[in-house]
Amino acid sequence: MFTSQGPTLRELAVQALSSVERGYDLLAPKFDLTPFRTPDRILDETVRELRPYGPFRTGLDVCCGTGAGTGALRHLCAERVVGVDFSAGMLGMARHAEPSADWVRADVRALPFRPAFDLAVSFGAFGHFLPKERPGLFAQVHAALRPGGIFAFPVGAPPHFGSPAYLAMLGFDTVMRVRNLVWRPGFVMYYRTFPLREVLAELQRAGFEVELRPMEGLGRRRDGSVRCATVVARRRA
Template identity: 65%
Template sequence: MFTSQGPTVRELAVQALSSVERGYDLLSPKFDQTPFRTPDRMLDAVEETLAQREGSFEAGLDVCCGTGAGLGMLRRLCRGRVTGVDLSAGMLAQAARAHPEERVDLVRADARALPAKLADSYDLAVSFGAFGHFLPAERPALFAGVHAALRPGGLFAFPIGAPIPPASPVWWAVAGFDAAMRVRNAVWRPPFVMYYRTFPLGDVRADLLAAGFAVETAPLDHFGRRGDGTPRWRLLLARKPGPGVPRRPPVRQHEPA
């Protein structure tokens, strides 16, 4: 499916009837041949925006790193070691093959309970495409763990899309997918948590503030703007208070959410 090297419909069905961890273990050898991998265009946009606004960092953390699509970006942004964390051993195995570099560490862990050894270790944390796997009630634990992993002044950055208008066919597609997943999880165990509409900016901002972050956003103008002038994608920047390390001043203004 998707490409000749990608998973078949049967393989995707087996994944969907598994747990999140087992499903990604099964999908991992072919994951990068699916549209689920974070596009290079998004990675490049985030990297450029962070480099322009912040300069470089010392150590970096990729939360739910999957097969390691974001680790190359982190290595370029960070002078020191970078770490990828994921629950799936299969995805981490693929990441290890893609990034054999000595200064890349891979840790198998649940992002809702990051290991204590990661505390106060990073200046930058990122995450791409994983937040649909966390129910709203799980976000506080997720954000608290990232907050603890960052040094004072450290930054948690991730892209977040504008709301999809109900008139768009995409809205109906993702609404239908979420509804199907809710039915699946109501009648089948183990659950496979993956929803597209459970991560709205307002609620996410509130949970980040409650976790102790200072929050702002920057437009990712690489993806254009909607008819009302608002960006199609923003980079959410959640900073752990503290002196941190000296940063270069921003080169462009952030926009209010």
């Protein structure tokens, strides 16, 4: 939840009426005080799920933001860790929090890397990409990995139809679509544009072998389904 130390309603409104890049530049100093930061328990469980696939030497945090995921990579990678994002403000905060990592400002739809990484991760960023952009994004990550390298990210179970969480996501996406119809520059952020079945198929077409690992440490819902899982996509050798 938002706290008194986090962004004010006015600050959030200004950010929401900016471009994605400018909005995150403005939000950066208070980003870690918002619900948008990936919770530590999800980061910790992702590390736990990925550890058996190691050891890893080099890691890449795709859309690193303020560096929470990059810090998690430190527990998995023995050598170089790199965070990439297009917001200078977010990278500035990340650099302050994790000075030993390398930070690169770039659009992840055009990553400036050769196949140099054993592991790539991403946390909470996919809502900023339209469905038509995902295949290109996955191809870029594939190209940055060594043969046999892994691209991993957590996915939450979709909320049940009609539940408060479902209605909240539906309402948010509807407001964003209306905003983008009437206001420029656009701000791409949607919660319901990342259907897991389509995403897994797109990863396979990009050249990955894909598996889905339940994150049992985060518990199960009342119907017995897992709350969260880790997508583990391995670049084919």
